[in-house]
Amino acid sequence: MLPFLRSGLTQLTAYTAHTETLDQQALVLDHLDTNESPWDLPTTVKQTLAQVYQTEVAANRYPDGSHTALKREIAEYVNESALLPDGTVTDHHLSVGNGSDELIRSLLIATCLGHEGSILVADPTFSMYGILARTLGISVTTVGRSPQTFEIDLSAAQTALDQTTAPPIRLVFVVHPNSPTGNALTDAELKWLRSLPQNILIVIDEAYFEFSQTSVVKELLGHSNWVILRTFSKAFRLAAHRVGYAIAHPEVIAVLEKVRLPYNLPTFSQLAAHTALRHRQDLLASLSDLLQQRRQVIETLSQYPCLQVFPSDANFVFVQFDPMENISNEVMLQKIGTDLKQQGTLIRLISGGLRITIGSPAENERMLGRLYDSLLRSGLIS
């Protein structure tokens, strides 16, 4: 241990999203493990972006550190997609981050740093909340979910809020719909969130909004302690560019602006987000095909009695072994993961199950064939 480091950092390990190196990525692999869009930007859109870069960007100048133009376009999209009148959500309700990951960290810094607060999450959920909290020395209280529906154990959550002190819970993270389980917030969960007091900030991560088309944005303006997070990394096909945004009360936004780095978003990423927004009708038109693919994947996987396939409001499906089948879970999951990887499909082993991103029709077909082979060879189907 280096003697100048904070003691809490020794137990932490660096986050690795992809286990393969760039060299291995050159092999043709189907990436059904990170919930990205299977589609790159259309060539014409990329050409537009390249053209703007060539003719209008001064590479020697710092980026626009205020993101004002981008925020105005995001506001327009947010209003439009929520059927809210123009000008309801404005640039004052928005902060733009280097991915929503940056916004998650900013929210932690703004509320909990210096042992002033801790966070609450319901597992299984997006791992980044806990990971980023721990790097900042912020403690994480975890409650469970129903094993059948993955609804948050609300009584455990309420007890955690009531009983956690020194420091108290200041930040609650929920995902709508949740990853890795694909379920949107229920009426009961929403009712509970509405009941929480003003001294707790509620973060509702809507990374998968474009797939679910369910959002709390209409309600957000009535709650000064709610924040919605969105991202360009999924439906907008811009994972390479790292752009996310927060929607919240202007006072919360002002704080996020205070704690972020001055030039957090490179010029090229800002341009990419502008361009994607301007082409949103085209980019988002592909979503109905993707949802159709999701139905087919769920239907096919549901035929196997050894599997329990959960409904999904997002661009992935979560699958576990049927508990009645008495399958040695971790060993078998590893085996299936390895089988699929060897044949060229990456999926995510997580929370005692498989999270499979919906890819292109060809990728999905290959995945289904490879999974069938693996189940057959493992004796799980005949």
Ligand SMILES: *Cc1c(COP(=O)(O)O)cnc(C)c1O
């Ligand atoms: C993918 C994902 C994000 C996106 O993170 P970025 O940093 O914007 O790429 C955020 N939240 C959840 C729950 C996700 O699954």
